[in-house]
Amino acid sequence: EAGVAQSPRYKIIEKRQSVAFWCNPISGHATLYWYQQILGQGPKLLIQFQNNGVVDDSQLPKDRFSAERLKGVDSTLKIQPAKLEDSAVYLCASSLAAGIQETQYFGPGTRLLVL
Amino acid sequence: AQSVTQLGSHVSVSEGALVLLRCNYSSSVPPYLFWYVQYPNQGLQLLLKYTSAATLVKGINGFEAEFKKSETSFHLTKPSAHMSDAAEYFCAVSVRSSYKLIFGSGTRLLVRP
Numbered sequence: 001e002a003g004v005a006q007s008p009r010y011k012i013i014e015k016r017q018s019v020a021f022w023c024n025p026i027s028g029h030a031t032l033y034w035y036q037q038i039l040g041q042g043p044k045l046l047i048q049f050q051n052n053g054v055v056d057d058s059q060l061p062k063d064r065f066s067a068e069r070l071k072g073v074d075s076t077l078k079i080q081p082a083k084l085e086d087s088a089v090y091l092c093a094s095s096l097a098a099g100i101q102e103t104q105y106f107g108p109g110t111r112l113l114v115l
Numbered sequence: 116a117q118s119v120t121q122l123g124s125h126v127s128v129s130e131g132a133l134v135l136l137r138c139n140y141s142s143s144v145p146p147y148l149f150w151y152v153q154y155p156n157q158g159l160q161l162l163l164k165y166t167s168a169a170t171l172v173k174g175i176n177g178f179e180a181e182f183k184k185s186e187t188s189f190h191l192t193k194p195s196a197h198m199s200d201a202a203e204y205f206c207a208v209s210v211r212s213s214y215k216l217i218f219g220s221g222t223r224l225l226v227r228p
Binding site: 003004031040041042043044045048055056091093098099100101102103104105106107108109 | 119215
């Protein structure tokens with residue numbers, strides 16, 4: 001079975017520019033997660049979708065970050081405008097359902113560098 | 116609030132030696148606990164998880180972890196390290212009221228030949 005796909009794998013932008021990341025979850029997985037992993041830290045959940053609805057976005061900086069999951073499949077995460085502190089790896093994960101025993105499967109991530 | 120503390124940002128062992136990676140959690144309710152491994156330039160892969168069944172949990176690649184409520188610990192062990200075990204390991208906690216995973220800061224395992 002194909003894993004979680006993410007693109008691009010790397011992105012370099014200047015501060016105040018905008019950037020978008022794309023995620024395609026495992027087929028049939030209803031729940032999708034976006035995590036931010038800053039160098040030297042563990043991943044931090046930004047937003048969780050159940051189908052195309054938002055379950056948790058409490059740690060998403062909504063003044064600059066936005067995410068959508070149209071049709072309950074693919075998802076995009078956007079940053080506008082980017083700041084230096086947004087430099088991180090952005091990980092997408094998916095699970096079959098939203099449940100504490102459900103395994104989250106992670107994509108390879110998009111490494112963002114903001115100059 | 117739930118949290119996870121991983122002691123030691125770097126652990127170095129010789130090939131064939133015991134691997135011990137430490138994880139302590141804080142949770143006001145019985146937690147679910149996870150260990151993930153991350154190889155360079157890859158996403159995280161689940162090693163094992165504790166979901167209140169057996170306290171000794173066996174995972175992939177010969178790893179296991181023991182849940183100790185009295186010590187609020189969930190340390191990861193492997194009897195004999197292999198070069199291919201070199202990676203970063205993350206402990207995570209989730210609680211019954213939320214599906215959110217809260218990760219520790221990670222421990223990088225180095226395996227010396």
